[in-house]
Amino acid sequence: MSRVEIVAIGRELVTGVVADTNSAWLAAQLTALGATVARIVVVDDDPAAIAHEIRAARALVITTGGLGPTLDDRTLAGIAAARGTRLVEHPAAVAFVARRYAELAAAGLVADGALTPPRRKMARLPEGAELVDNPVGTAPGVFVDGVVALPGVPEEMRAVFAAALPRIRACLGPETYVAERDVQSGSGDESVLATALEHVTDAFPDVHVKSFATTFAPDCDLRIRITARAGDRDAAEALVARAAARLEVELARVRSGKA
Amino acid sequence: MSRVEIVAIGRELVTGVVADTNSAWLAAQLTALGATVARIVVVDDDPAAIAHEIRAARALVITTGGLGPTLDDRTLAGIAAARGTRLVEHPAAVAFVARRYAELAAAGLVADGALTPPRRKMARLPEGAELVDNPVGTAPGVFVDGVVALPGVPEEMRAVFAAALPRIRACLGPETYVAERDVQSGSGDESVLATALEHVTDAFPDVHVKSFATTFAPDCDLRIRITARAGDRDAAEALVARAAARLEVELARVRSGKA
Numbered sequence: 091m092s093r094v095e096i097v098a099i100g101r102e103l104v105t106g107v108v109a110d111t112n113s114a115w116l117a118a119q120l121t122a123l124g125a126t127v128a129r130i131v132v133v134d135d136d137p138a139a140i141a142h143e144i145r146a147a148r149a150l151v152i153t154t155g156g157l158g159p160t161l162d163d164r165t166l167a168g169i170a171a172a173r174g175t176r177l178v179e180h181p182a183a184v185a186f187v188a189r190r191y192a193e194l195a196a197a198g199l200v201a202d203g204a205l206t207p208p209r210r211k212m213a214r215l216p217e218g219a220e221l222v223d224n225p226v227g228t229a230p231g232v233f234v235d236g237v238v239a240l241p242g243v244p245e246e247m248r249a250v251f252a253a254a255l256p257r258i259r260a261c262l263g264p265e266t267y268v269a270e271r272d273v274q275s276g277s278g279d280e281s282v283l284a285t286a287l288e289h290v291t292d293a294f295p296d297v298h299v300k301s302f303a304t305t306f307a308p309d310c311d312l313r314i315r316i317t318a319r320a321g322d323r324d325a326a327e328a329l330v331a332r333a334a335a336r337l338e339v340e341l342a343r344v345r346s347g348k349a
Numbered sequence: 350m351s352r353v354e355i356v357a358i359g360r361e362l363v364t365g366v367v368a369d370t371n372s373a374w375l376a377a378q379l380t381a382l383g384a385t386v387a388r389i390v391v392v393d394d395d396p397a398a399i400a401h402e403i404r405a406a407r408a409l410v411i412t413t414g415g416l417g418p419t420l421d422d423r424t425l426a427g428i429a430a431a432r433g434t435r436l437v438e439h440p441a442a443v444a445f446v447a448r449r450y451a452e453l454a455a456a457g458l459v460a461d462g463a464l465t466p467p468r469r470k471m472a473r474l475p476e477g478a479e480l481v482d483n484p485v486g487t488a489p490g491v492f493v494d495g496v497v498a499l500p501g502v503p504e505e506m507r508a509v510f511a512a513a514l515p516r517i518r519a520c521l522g523p524e525t526y527v528a529e530r531d532v533q534s535g536s537g538d539e540s541v542l543a544t545a546l547e548h549v550t551d552a553f554p555d556v557h558v559k560s561f562a563t564t565f566a567p568d569c570d571l572r573i574r575i576t577a578r579a580g581d582r583d584a585a586e587a588l589v590a591r592a593a594a595r596l597e598v599e600l601a602r603v604r605s606g607k608a
Contacts (some may be wrong), residue, residue, distance in 0.1 A: 101559055105576075107561070115365060129393075155453075161543065165528070208540040229599050243562055245564065246565050279459050280401075281418035284418045306502050
C-alpha cells in the first residue's frame with residue numbers, strides 16, 4: 091500500500107476564499123488506485139512553507155497550484171528549495187509555453203503570442219525535472235524527484251493529473267484493489283450504532299467500517315461505508331461482502347434492542 | 350498578527366468522499382478576525398497522526414471532527430497524546446451529554462436517553478480541558494492548552510465555533526482589521542496582468558494583490574483581490590484604496606498595450 095501526500099498551495103485557500111475541492115478529487119482518485127493519502131496540507135504561496143512540507147513528507151508528493159505566470163506563483167521555487175536544486179529554464183518547457191501562446195494568439199484568445207518574461211517564467215523548472223503535458227492551460231505540469239506539481243485551476247489540475255498518471259502509477263508500486271459498499275443503518279443515532287460497528291471491526295480487522303454523520307439528525311437513516319483493500323479485486327470484494335453480511339446481523343440486533 | 354493552524358480529521362476527508370469545506374469556512378472566519386491561517390492539515394482518524402500535527406504546530410490549533418461516540422472518533426486521544434496528558438471523565442461533560450440525550454429522548458428523536466458507554470465516551474476529555482457548548486449536537490466542544498476541538502458535522506462545527514469565540518479571540522491577541530477590494534482586470538490573461546500586479550506589489554509591500562484564476566479562460570475578465578491588514582479599520586481601508594487606485598493606472602497601461 092503506497093503513501094501519498096497532497097500539498098495544496100494558494101493564499102485563496104488559507105484565507106477561505108476558495109474551498110480546496112482539488113484535494114478531495116485527487117484523494118478519491120488516489121484511493122481508487124490503491125494508494126493511501128496520508129495527509130493533505132494547505133499552505134500559502136510561500137516557498138519556505140512549501141519547501142518545509144515537501145521536506146517533511148515521507149511519500150510521493152502531489153502539489154496543486156502556483157505554476158502560473160504571476161509573482162505569487164512560487165511552487166516550483168519551493169520544490170527546488172526542498173530538493174536543494176535551482177530553477178533553470180527547461181528547453182522543452184520553453185517550447186511548450188511558446189506553442190500554447192502561439193495557439194491562443196492564432197485563436198484570437200490572447201492579443202499577442204510573444205514569449206514575454208511572465209510567460210517564460212512558467213518554463214523555469216527545478217533542475218532535473220520532466221515536463222508533464224497540460225492540454226488545457228499554458229503552465230506545464232512538473233515531475234521531479236518524488237514530486238508531481240499540478241496547476242491549481244481545477245480543469246487544468248485534472249487534465250495534468252491524467253497526463254502524469256503513468257508516472258504516478260510507477261511511483262505507487264504494485265496495484266492494490268479497493269472495494270467498498272454502503273449500507274443504510276436504519277438509525278440516525280451514532281451512539282446506538284457504535285457497538286455494531288465495533289463488533290464488525292473486531293471481526294474484520296482489515297476492513298474499515300465508518301458511519302458518515304454529515305448532518306446532526308438523530309431521526310435520519312445514517313449510511314455506513316465498508317471499505318477493504320486486497321491484492322486482487324475478487325479478494326477485496328469478498329472481504330467487503332462478508333463484513334457487510336456481519337454488519338446486517340449486528341444492525342438487526344440494534345433494531346431489535348438487543349445490541 | 351496571530352497565527353492559527355487548522356487540523357481537519359476524518360477518513361472521509363483523506364479518501365476524498367467528502368471535501369473539507371469546514372476548513373474553508375473556518376479560514377474565512379479567522380481571516381476576518383485578523384488572524385493568519387498558517388496552514389490547514391487534513392489527517393486520518395489516527396491519534397498518532399493527530400498528535401504529530403498538534404505537536405508540530407506553532408500556533409493556536411483548531412481541530413474539526415472526531416468527537417463523536419464511535420470508536421473511530423479519536424481526536425481527543427490525539428490531543429491528549431500531544432499534550433502528554435490522559436483522557437478523564439469530565440463531570441460537566443457527563444452532565445452535558447446526559448442532558449442532550451434526555452432532551453432527544455423527550456423529543457422522541459432517540460429511543461432511549463440512557464448514558465450508554467458510547468455516549469459516555471464523548472465526555473472523556475483531556476485532563477485540564479474546558480467544555481465548549483454544542484447547541485446543535487451531542488458531543489461537547491473542547492478547549493485545552495492552545496487547542497480548540499470542534500465537531501466535524503458542519504452545522505455543529507459552526508455552532509461550537511461561535512460558542513468558543515470568546516476564548517479564540519483571547520488567544521489571538523490584539524485585533525487587527527482586514528480590508529479587501531475586488532477589481533475586475535479587463536483581461537483573462539494572467540501572463541499580461543503579471544507586470545501590473547508586480548508594480549502594485551512593489552509600491553505597496555504591505556498590501557496583498559492576487560489574481561484569481563479559477564478557470565482557464567483567456568477570454569474572461571479576471572478578478573483581482575486586494576487585501577490589507579492594519580491596527581484599525583480606517584488605516585486598512587486607506588491602504589486598499591491607494592493600492593486599488595494604483596492598480597487601475599497599471600491596468601489602463603496594460604489595456605493600452607504599454608505595460
